[in-house]
Amino acid sequence: MQKPFSIGVFDSGYGGLTVLKEIVKALPQYDYMYLGDNARAPYGNRSFETVNEYTKECVDWFFEQGCHLVILACNTASAKALRNIQQTHLPTIEGHKRVLGVIRPTAEVIGNFTQSKNIGVLATSGTVQSQSYSLEIKKFFPDVNVYQQACPMWVPLIENNAHHSQGADYFVKEYIHALEKQNSNIDCILLACTHFPLLMEKIIEHSPVDTKIIAQGEIVAASLKDYLERHPEIEMLCSKDSTRTFYTSDSAEDFDKHSSIFYGESIQSTHIKI
Numbered sequence: 001m002q003k004p005f006s007i008g009v010f011d012s013g014y015g016g017l018t019v020l021k022e023i024v025k026a027l028p029q030y031d032y033m034y035l036g037d038n039a040r041a042p043y044g045n046r047s048f049e050t051v052n053e054y055t056k057e058c059v060d061w062f063f064e065q066g067c068h069l070v071i072l073a074c075n076t077a078s079a080k081a082l083r084n085i086q087q088t089h090l091p092t093i094e095g096h097k098r099v100l101g102v103i104r105p106t107a108e109v110i111g112n113f114t115q116s117k118n119i120g121v122l123a124t125s126g127t128v129q130s131q132s133y134s135l136e137i138k139k140f141f142p143d144v145n146v147y148q149q150a151c152p153m154w155v156p157l158i159e160n161n162a163h164h165s166q167g168a169d170y171f172v173k174e175y176i177h178a179l180e181k182q183n184s185n186i187d188c189i190l191l192a193c194t195h196f197p198l199l200m201e202k203i204i205e206h207s208p209v210d211t212k213i214i215a216q217g218e219i220v221a222a223s224l225k226d227y228l229e230r231h232p233e234i235e236m237l238c239s240k241d242s243t244r245t246f247y248t249s250d251s252a253e254d255f256d257k258h259s260s261i262f263y264g265e266s267i268q269s270t271h272i273k274i
Contacts, residue, residue, distance in 0.1 A: 004239040006033040008062035008070035010055070013041035014159065014255075015194030016073030017262035019102065022217030023071075024244065026225055031243045033067060036259075037274065038250035042155055043076040044124030044193075051126070055081035056089055057274050059099055068237040071224065072101045075123060075192050075216075079103060079130035098234055103132050105223030106190065106216050111141030113212050114188040118145045120179045122203075123192035125150040133192055147186060149179040151196070158195045161261065163202075172202040180208070188212045198261065247272045 009020045013036050020034055037043075037058055043051050055077040062070045072078045078101030085099050110119060121133045128150040137146050153171040157163050179186065189211055191197060197215040204213055228235040246269035248255040255269045 003066060004237050005066035005068060006031040006243070006245070007238055008032075008059075008065075008067035009034045009073050010058050010062065010070060010077065011036055011072075011074040011194060012043040012054075012077065013038050014258055014262045015155075017259055018194050018197050018215070019071070019073035019217045019220050020244075021263055022221040023224060026218075026221035027228075028242055029240045031239045031241050031245075033062065033065065033245050033247070035061065035247045035272070036249070036255060036269075038248050038255060039274070040249065042124070043074065043080075044126045044152070044155065046076075046126065048080045048130075051076060051080040052084050054274075056085055059085060059089075061272070061274060063093065063097060068096055068098065069234055070099045071220070072099065073194055073220070075102055075194065076126045077101070079127045079132040096234055096237060098231075100224070100227065102194070102216055102220050103136055103192075106192070106219050107133065107136035108140050108223070109219060110137060110188070110190055110214065111144045113214055114144060116185045116187045117143055118147065118183050118186045118188075120182075120186040120189040121146060121148045121192050122151050122154075122175065122179065122189060122196060123148065124155065125152050127192055133190070145183065147179060147182040149175050149182070151175045151193070154199060155193065155195050158198050158261075159258065161258070163198050168199065169202055169206070172199055173206045176203065176206045186211070188214060191215050195262075246270070249274050 007030055059070050082101040128148045134146045157168050246267050248269050252269045252271040260266045
């Protein structure tokens, strides 16, 4: 029988920590191992081939550590690499290994938040170009219209701790107004990047009154809880000592300095080579 081990949570950098925070809140009993591929971030503007290769390498690293379940808490990796990993890579690996993303769980419920049947998606350029949200949401809510807006300046602002600045206000207002121009009846906006919740206050401020702003953390946490209940063969392979370990492919000192902005508490990480 395989040894129980941590649930792996992966992101190209820091953003996935906002998802991990909600997962830990909902399922505190499990052990979690987080990896940020900061040395090669950001993934948002990289090609499908590059994102697929980088993500596969990081998933394999988790498997080498003993993880049986890995969550891609990164919209770009979920959009550009998840399907290929699930369909072509996992079948070549022995044992119960599973890789899940953040797009499908979000698409399964996001249509429940709109009355006008018009949803806005704010994301990185890579996620928008993939059309993943448009395709997935249509599967579950065929009568819902999806309007996407790339926000390439938001991640750099957040990672440089400038998301409280007046410059951040300018770019938040610019992208939200660009989204509004596509359809003035959008009543629900999905933050389809795990960095974006850090701009929540400004996004609410510059969005039309009564617009629902949806972050993914709680959705992904609820979906993971449901998944583990439906798959006891995977749940039994998840260790339960309430530990959290953090790794980065770049400077551990820099990672620790910035991570509290996303995770809400200070952490100590370890540098690893991919």
